[in-house]
Amino acid sequence: MTTEERSAPTRTAEPAEPAAPTGTAGxxxxxxxxxxxxxxxxxxxGAGWLIQQGDGSLQVQWPPLLASWDPxxxxxxxxxxxxxxxxxxxxxxxxxRLPWRALLLTCWAGSVAxxxxxxxxxxxxxxxxxxxxxxHEYLRVIDRFDDIGAALRGFTDHIVIGPPGNWPxxxxxxPPGATLTFVGLDRAGLGGGAWAGTWCIVLGGSAAVAAMVAxxxxxxxxxxxxxxPFLVLAPFAxxxxxxxxxxxxxxxxxxxALLALAATRTARHPAGAALGSGLxxxxxxxxxxxxxxxxxxxxxxxLLGRTARPIVPLALGALVxxxxxxxxxxxxWAAYHLLVERYYQGAGGTxxxxxxxxxxxxxxxxxxGLATVAGLRRAxxxxxxxxxxxxxxxxxxxxxxxxxxxxxxxxLVVADLSxxxxxxxxxxxxxxxxxxxxxxxxxxxxxRRGWLTAQAVVALLVNHLLWTGW
Numbered sequence: 277m278t279t280e281e282r283s284a285p286t287r288t289a290e291p292a293e294p295a296a297p298t299g300t301a302g303x304x305x306x307x308x309x310x311x312x313x314x315x316x317x318x319x320x321x322g323a324g325w326l327i328q329q330g331d332g333s334l335q336v337q338w339p340p341l342l343a344s345w346d347p348x349x350x351x352x353x354x355x356x357x358x359x360x361x362x363x364x365x366x367x368x369x370x371x372x373r374l375p376w377r378a379l380l381l382t383c384w385a386g387s388v389a390x391x392x393x394x395x396x397x398x399x400x401x402x403x404x405x406x407x408x409x410x411x412h413e414y415l416r417v418i419d420r421f422d423d424i425g426a427a428l429r430g431f432t433d434h435i436v437i438g439p440p441g442n443w444p445x446x447x448x449x450x451p452p453g454a455t456l457t458f459v460g461l462d463r464a465g466l467g468g469g470a471w472a473g474t475w476c477i478v479l480g481g482s483a484a485v486a487a488m489v490a491x492x493x494x495x496x497x498x499x500x501x502x503x504x505p506f507l508v509l510a511p512f513a514x515x516x517x518x519x520x521x522x523x524x525x526x527x528x529x530x531x532x533a534l535l536a537l538a539a540t541r542t543a544r545h546p547a548g549a550a551l552g553s554g555l556x557x558x559x560x561x562x563x564x565x566x567x568x569x570x571x572x573x574x575x576x577x578x579l580l581g582r583t584a585r586p587i588v589p590l591a592l593g594a595l596v597x598x599x600x601x602x603x604x605x606x607x608x609w610a611a612y613h614l615l616v617e618r619y620y621q622g623a624g625g626t627x628x629x630x631x632x633x634x635x636x637x638x639x640x641x642x643x644x645g646l647a648t649v650a651g652l653r654r655a656x657x658x659x660x661x662x663x664x665x666x667x668x669x670x671x672x673x674x675x676x677x678x679x680x681x682x683x684x685x686x687x688l689v690v691a692d693l694s695x696x697x698x699x700x701x702x703x704x705x706x707x708x709x710x711x712x713x714x715x716x717x718x719x720x721x722x723x724r725r726g727w728l729t730a731q732a733v734v735a736l737l738v739n740h741l742l743w744t745g746w
Contacts, residue, residue, distance in 0.1 A: 302654065306719060309653035310646040310730070320638035327631060335623040335699065338742055340635040341642065342700045346743035352396025352403065353740070359390050360509065360732035364725050367505030376497070379504060380485050386508040388481035394739050395477065395517035404473040407518050407745065412445040414458045414520065415472060421459045428452055429605035435614040437621045446520070448618055452606060453562030453597070454520055473517070480522025483710050484508055486529035490536035491714055494580050494680060496673035502717035505728055510713055511735040512643035515703040518745060524563045528570050528707040531556035535574055535590065539581025550586035554593020560707075562597050565612050566696065567707055569687050576683035580676050582669060616696070624698055632698040639702040640688065644712050645734050647727035651715030655681045658718075677714060684711035702744075 317340075324339025337344040363386060374382060395403040409415045421427045434441050435448045442448065447455050458472050466475075484507035491500035516522035534553035537543035557574065560567045578584065598608065619625070641649060655678035662679045665671025671679075687708050691697045697704060719727055738744065 302657075303720065303723065306650035306653060309650045313641040313646055313649040316634075317638045317641055320635040323631065324635060327628070333626045333628055334631065335627055340632075340638045340699070341702055341738070341742065341744065343738075343742040343744045345741070347741050348397075348743075349740065350397040350399055350403070352393045352398070355393035356390070356397060356736060356739070359386070359393050360729075360736065362386075363390070363505055363509045364728045364732065367508065367728065368502075368724055371501045371504040376492075379501065380488060383488060383504050383508050384481055384485045387484040387510075387513070388478055390508060390510075390735075391477050391481055391513040391517040391522070394513055394735060395473070397739050398743075398745070400470075402745075404477070404517070405469040407469065408458070408472040408476070408520065409469040410745075414444075414447055414455045415469060416444050417447050417455060418459055418462050418467070421455070424456070424459070425604055428601065431606055432611045432614055435611060436618045445622070449615060450564050451562040451608060451611060452601070453559060454524070454564065457520075457523070457563075476520055476523045477517050479526040480513075480516040481526075483522070483526045483529040484510070486526065486533040487710055487714060490529075490533040490577070491677070491680075491717075493533075493536040493540040493542045494577065495677040495714075499673050499677050499714070499717045503714040506645075506647060506716040506731065507710070507713050509728055509731045509735075510710070511645040511731055511738070512702065512706050512709055514735050514739050514744060515643070516706065519703050521564075521703050521706045524560065524567060525707040525710055527556050527563060528560045528567055529710055531560060531570065532573055532577060532711070535577045535586060536581070538586040538590075539577050539583050546586065547589045550589035551593040553586070554590040555596055556593075557590070558594040558597035561594075562601055562608070564704075564707075565615060566691060566704065569691055570707065572687045572690070573680075573683060573708070573711060576680055579666060580679060582666075619696065624696070627698040629695055629698065633692060636692050636697060636699070636701045636705075637688075639699075640705060640709060640712075642734060642738060643702045643705070644709050645716075645731040647716040647719065647731050648712050650727065651718045652681060652685065652712065654678070654718040655715045674718060677717060681712055681715040684708050688712075 320340040324334055324336070328334045328336065328339055336342045367386075370382060371379060392404075395407075397403065407413070431452050433439065434443045436442065457475075461467065461471055461475060484504075487507055488500045488504055491503055510516075516525065531553045534543075534549045534556065538546040538550035538553060543549035553574070557570060560570055574590070578586065601608065658675055658678040659682055662671060662675035662682075665675045666679060688705060691705065691708070692701075716727060
C-alpha cells in the first residue's frame, strides 16, 4: 500500500462521476473553440505583420512570436516525430494501465524526450549548448560572481541601461536566484552551455510529473491519468528546451504539487510538504519577479483543499529564501523597480500595449495547443457548478479541475493586464500555462487521439518553420 493510499484525502463525500467524459455532446462546440483559437492566432499574425512592417514597434520578426521565418529540418526531426506518434498511439492506453509510480516515471521520460527532440531539430550546438550562452543570457556573467556576496550587494547597480557594466537582458530581467543557479552548476564542475541546457530540459520535463501529482491529490487519479498524455506532449516544450523558463516552471510546479499534497493530507507529513512548498515558492520569487503571481494558484489549491492548515508552514518556508538574499544585501523591491525602468528603456517602451494585451493570448494558444483551448471551454461551462460545489464541499473531480485551470487562466489575465508581459509570453508564461494543460482531460474519449495529434502538430510546425531562439 502506498503512502497516498494509507493517508487518503479528507473530503466530503462527492457524487459519483464517470471515469471519463462520455458521448459527443459539446463536440462541435469544442471544435468551434479550437477554431476561435486558430482565428485569434491568424489575427495576431496579420495585424502584427502590418504593425511591424509599418513602424517596427512590435520588436519581433514574426509576430506574435519572438521568432523569425526559417523553414528547416534537423537531427531531432525523426525523434520528435517518433515521440509524437508514440504518445498519440500509446499514451492514453498506458496512462490508464500503468501503475501510478511507473506512470510518473514514464511521463517524465516522455516529457524530457519530447523537449530534447524538439531542441535537437536545431542540432546539439544551436539547439542546446549555445542557447544559454548568447549575449542576453546568464552564462555571460558567471565570472562576475567570483565573490557572490559582493555581486549580490551590487546587483541593483547594473540593472538599468546607462551605468557601465549593466547586466545582459535576462540577468537584469530576473532576480539573482536565476543567475546563481548557473553559477552553482559552474562551481560544481558542470559549467558551460551544454550542462546548463541539460539542467533546464531535465528539470523542465519534471513539471508534467508535478502537475500529475497535484491533479491526483486535488481532482482524483482518473483525471490525472487522462491529463498525462497532454502534459507530456505540451506544445510549449518548444520553448522549455531553449530557455531557463523550463527550469522556473519545474520549481513553481513542484511548489503547487507539494501544497496540494499538504492541503489534501495525502502526504505522510503534510506540514513538511507545506514547508517544502513554501521553500520552493520563495525560491520561485527569486527566479522571476512575475512568478510572485504563483500565489494565486497556491490560494486556489488551499480553496480546493478546503483548509487553512498548511498556511503557517507554507509562510515559514516562503520566508527562508527572501531572508537569505536580504541578509546578504540584495533588495528585491528596489531591483524590481529598477527592472521596470529598464523594461521601458528597451522593447517594453516601444511595444504597443493595445496589440499585446490581446496578442499575448495568441502566443498562449500556440504554447498551450488547441486541445487546451477546447478543454478550457468545457472548464468555463462547468465554472458555475464548480463554484457551487466548492462552497458546498460536494464538488466532483471535474469541477475541481475546472476551478484549478480557470484559476491559472485568471493569473495569466492579471499578468497580461500588468503591461509587464508584452510579447515573449510563449516562453515567459510557461509556469502558468502548464496548469492550463490538464483542461484537455475534460474532453471526451471520442477524438482524444485527434486532439493529441493537434497538440503535436502545433509544436512540430512552430519548431520546423520558425527559429525561436533568443
